Amino acid sequence: MVYKRMTKSSAEAVLDGDITGWRRILPFLGPAFIAAVAYIDPGNFATNITAGSQYGYLLLWVIAFSNLMAVLIQSLSAKLGIATGKNLPEVSREHFSKKTSIFLWIQAELVIIATDLAEFIGAALGLYLLFNIPMLPAALITAVGSFAILELQRRGFRAFEAGISGMVLIVVLAFAFQTFLAQPNWGEATMGMFTPRFEGVDSILLATGILGATVMPHAIYLHSSLTQNRIVGRNDKEKKWIFRFEFIDIIIAMIIAGAINMSMLIIAAAVFHTQGVVVEDLDIAYSGLKEALGPMAAVSFGLGLLIAGLASSSVGTLAGDVVMQGFIRKKIPLYLRRAVTMLPPLVIIASGVNATYALVLSQVILSFGIAFALVPLVLFTSKRDIMGSLVNHRITTILGWIVVVIVVTLNVYLLWQTIFA
Numbered sequence: 001m002v003y004k005r006m007t008k009s010s011a012e013a014v015l016d017g018d019i020t021g022w023r024r025i026l027p028f029l030g031p032a033f034i035a036a037v038a039y040i041d042p043g044n045f046a047t048n049i050t051a052g053s054q055y056g057y058l059l060l061w062v063i064a065f066s067n068l069m070a071v072l073i074q075s076l077s078a079k080l081g082i083a084t085g086k087n088l089p090e091v092s093r094e095h096f097s098k099k100t101s102i103f104l105w106i107q108a109e110l111v112i113i114a115t116d117l118a119e120f121i122g123a124a125l126g127l128y129l130l131f132n133i134p135m136l137p138a139a140l141i142t143a144v145g146s147f148a149i150l151e152l153q154r155r156g157f158r159a160f161e162a163g164i165s166g167m168v169l170i171v172v173l174a175f176a177f178q179t180f181l182a183q184p185n186w187g188e189a190t191m192g193m194f195t196p197r198f199e200g201v202d203s204i205l206l207a208t209g210i211l212g213a214t215v216m217p218h219a220i221y222l223h224s225s226l227t228q229n230r231i232v233g234r235n236d237k238e239k240k241w242i243f244r245f246e247f248i249d250i251i252i253a254m255i256i257a258g259a260i261n262m263s264m265l266i267i268a269a270a271v272f273h274t275q276g277v278v279v280e281d282l283d284i285a286y287s288g289l290k291e292a293l294g295p296m297a298a299v300s301f302g303l304g305l306l307i308a309g310l311a312s313s314s315v316g317t318l319a320g321d322v323v324m325q326g327f328i329r330k331k332i333p334l335y336l337r338r339a340v341t342m343l344p345p346l347v348i349i350a351s352g353v354n355a356t357y358a359l360v361l362s363q364v365i366l367s368f369g370i371a372f373a374l375v376p377l378v379l380f381t382s383k384r385d386i387m388g389s390l391v392n393h394r395i396t397t398i399l400g401w402i403v404v405v406i407v408v409t410l411n412v413y414l415l416w417q418t419i420f421a
Contacts, residue, residue: 028245030161031226032253034315035074037164038219039067039257040171041115041312042122043366045282045305047209048261052268053279055203057185057192060265062207064193066214067258069403071250073374076381076392076400077220078246081227082239083381083390088224089326091386092376104372105327111217111369112320113344118366119316120146120345121358122282123309129286129302139349142310143342149314150334157230167311172256174304175263181293184270192269193262208410214261215407217369218319220377225322236389243390281354317341370407378404 051059081087086094089108093101120142127138152160198204227246233239271292272279279285282305290298317338325331348358378400384391392400 025245025248028231028242029249029252030157030165031078031223031230031246032074032249033165033168033256034161034226034318035077035219035223036253036257037168037308037311037315038115038216038222038319039070039214039254040168040260040308041119041216042125042282042305042309043115043118044210044214044261045122045264045285045308046118047206048264049268049272049282049285050278050280051203051206051210052265053272053277053285054206055199056269056273057188057266058197058199059203059207059210060189060192060262061194061196062210063214063258063261063265065196066211067254067261069406070215070257071254072396072399072403073215073220073377074223074250074254075247076377076396077223078227078250079243079390080377080381080387081224082233082243082246083387085228085232086224087228087322087326088221088373088377088380089323091224091380093327093329095380095386096376101327104376105323107369107372108217108221108323108327109320111366112316112323113341114365114369115216115218115316115319116313116341117345117348117358119309119313120342121309121349123306123313124345124349125282126302126304126306126309129283130299130306135349136346139346142313143338143346145310146313146317146338146342147335149310150317150338153334164311164315167307168256170307171260171304171311174300174307175260175267177300178267178289178293178297179263181297182267182270184266189266189269204410204413208413211370211407211410215370217366217373218316218323220370220373221322221326222315222319225318225326239388239390280357368411371404371411374400374404374407 048063051062077088080091084091089105092104096104120139123142123145124135124139127133127141128135131138133141149163152163198207227242231242233242267289268279268285272285272288275292277288279288286298286301289301317334320337320341321331321334378392378397380386381390381400382392382397
């Protein structure tokens, strides 16, 4: 990984009290923004737009609730890295049996493959919508773009963080512009955000898909790696300060990611649901936005899809490197991993499978991997012999287990409905 310890400079100057005021947070910004990219990948486009077009503002509360869960989850992951100097897969390998570690590695790799499928197809679809490039050539162009983003790592973690943050900013501006044009009913949107309810089985299934698209297992593994050696606390007091600054980083990044996800659903509700149109394909969403709001709205949608796919694909590749190295102490070059993980999306695209259907299916697969990342995370961060002074407060542990129960319950229900309904 490129995240190596910073030299005495801005970070240690902050900890030593040499830098004061709002500038104190600057050296600690970055890791959460990289993890947050996983929360706005193309899978979110598919689930949020389908939910908004079919149920209007009804499921906005699911995104809000998922985002709160994400804040808790990512803070635990970041804290584990700060406290131990190790990432979640490494800690798991030390405390679980070899067979358990291998199982956790295999399921984590499957989750990352599903993630990469969504990201790769999404970016290729963005190129297709914007430039009318056939999907297979678009996928090959996407491959080149993803390699270019990974190349930023050679320039250091700050360059990589700046590149990813810039891409997130483009997605923010794209959806802010579409939201402005859509002129949503903010009263209904507010009610949808703060009134938990469902309308039938299909809405519950969509809610599970939204959860799977918002709380990403690979982001849980990755965040602990991003913080484990980036800024090393010399004592318990410094570790607590580092975590406080990192928590601010998490809050800012998750607010941005949540706002993007909500805007997707709000736009779909304002443009499609009001006309009684259910949109399940992103190319139809693109055409619908062009017809209802004009070509610039459609272009901003396609651009957001393309940028989100490219950014999240590089983050997924980093996560794959972390889980392999952590669980089984094996490592392969990032470029080789990127080349291998491109094969399933290329095969699916070449076979002509509906891209949006593949995106939604990938999110369902992702939702099943959340528990395998969450349970060890809550378990380890609750143990003082592992975490030291950064061990969870009792209420934090309780909230963590509540999240686990909710996720597992939703997944069992989804499996039941998929098999027997």
